[in-house]
Amino acid sequence: MRAATTLVPARLALGDQARVASTGLRARPLRAALSALGIAIGVAAIVAVLGLSSSSQAGLLSEIDRLGTNLLTANNGQSFTGQTARLPLEATSRISHLPAVEQVAHVGNVEDAKVYRSPLIPPITTNALKVRAASLNLPSVLATSVAQGRWLNSATATQPVAVLGAVAAQRMGIDRVYPGERVWLGGQWFYVGGILDPAVLTPDIDTSVLIGYPAAQRYLGYASISQGKLAVGPPSTIYVRARTDHVADVQAVLGQTANPEAPNEVDVSQPSDALTARAAASGAFNSLFLGLGAVALIVGAVGVANIMIISVLERRSEIGLRRALGATRGQIRGQFLSEAIMLALLGGAAGVASGVAATAVYAGTKHWAVVIPAEAWAGGIGSAIAIGALAGLLPALRAARLSPTEALRTV
Structure with missing residues (x-):
């Protein structure tokens, strides 16, 4: 007799995981947009603060070079x-x-x-x-x-x-x-x-x-x-x-x-020394504005967590049906965690674009070179992803713990 074999559910490919996650967001576009807004504002503030600080320093140092040291x-x-x-x-x-x-x-x-x-x-x-x-x-x-x-x-x-x-x-x-x-x-x-x-x-x-x-x-x-x-x-x-x-x-x-x-x-x-010191100190107030950006990111994280918890409650029947068709706890957990990360990523991308645009407009009015440090946009996107993962972890675990019978009672 042949030994019994255990079927291991196939893991979703990254593209399939993204399509499943985007389906949940497209079903509620207004709610998703409002939740991503907080993250977008926070990331935009961070990018704009660092971009304007770097642009002003570059403009001042360029002026110093022109006038001579x-x-x-x-x-x-x-x-x-x-x-x-x-x-x-x-x-x-x-x-x-x-x-x-x-x-x-x-x-x-x-x-x-x-x-x-x-x-x-x-x-x-x-x-x-x-x-x-x-x-x-x-x-x-x-x-x-x-x-x-x-x-x-x-x-x-x-x-x-x-x-x-x-x-x-x-x-x-x-x-x-x-x-x-x-x-x-x-x-x-x-x-x-x-x-x-x-x-x-x-x-x-x-x-x-x-x-x-x-x-x-x-x-x-x-x-x-x-x-x-x-x-x-x-x-x-x-x-x-x-x-x-x-x-x-x-x-x-x-x-x-x-x-x-x-x-x-x-x-x-030496007057140029004073200007150089001013250029170095022009970011002295950056911590304040970066703190405000961090507060906006926290508010955005709360919004993402809130929408994901509500989404788990509203989609109990979907979770039960997927579990009955063979989806594992890990796949359910990955679905909701991917939705939270995608939601935060969209907000972060919008925030980076807004921050770059604000920097370009203001620097243009001051005739500065537009300088966006790599840590500004990379940090903005990275913090958005991290916040999305943290905000979506608890709802994802909660969704994964639902048993198929309990979830299908709402069908």
Whole structure:
């Protein structure tokens, strides 16, 4: 006699498993879509946060490369008594003699002068604007340009003519240079000669109203006594363009060169370092938004678990019929687990697409390169699948435990 053989039910192929799972979702499309919405929102938030952070960093670093990393500044620091120190009048000429220095420009703060749109503005409303005397080569050294009008020249630098920084013009309500346009500066009228583009490396220039050194001496009394003679100045900030391969060398001696008697009273900095640090810190708030995305994913997981539990209850007859036709507990469990994973996967895919689209639109308005890190979309899809598996595990186990007779009672 032949030995009795035990028939082992065939395992469903992956394609068949996906078709069976999709059937359950297509039967209730609105409910499935609403359940996947929470996961889609969470994944979209994660992708958009990481994408916008990476795009903004890439845009800022690209701007730094365009402007150059070889700009150094020497500012008047503080003395031992805590008072604001003064740079020597000869500081600029000393620095310009350094072998690795290519260009030198400077500005001087005219502390007592205030600027207003008109003399009718209350004196207390200064808009935090500064009046600064500027050297004629300032825009070229700072790698900025004139948006409206003209920059100072050897003639206008001696006259009551001012050039507004980008923010200064905005705060004063001046968006265009008209013939005869004037501002009330230091108790007298100054004509507006131009408006600068934003100075990315030196934002202090954006909030400044710039005039020539001769005009500052003639109309505002900005001068010092040097060796018994009246001299214009001193500068308060010196901008230095060094050779790119010698920036560190120039930075090391800049304070001592500017003020040999008190180099500790000179603050030396590299503006591009501050921008690079800002680029690195631009993701400081990412954790908050990623946390909000995680909350949305949890809400989506609850929705998936809820719809799968309800689905098990509503489809008891289907489960009983499949079990009576020979489906195993593992196949029933796999069916409902596959439905949950497919539901979460669809939500994750929609979330990734939405996050990428949001990043592309916003980055386009800011003229940034669109950068989507691999961990953003891969993490979004991976977390969606993991959440779907976890949310669908309990309903799948519950469905697998139903006996055929108990399930068929509802038929």
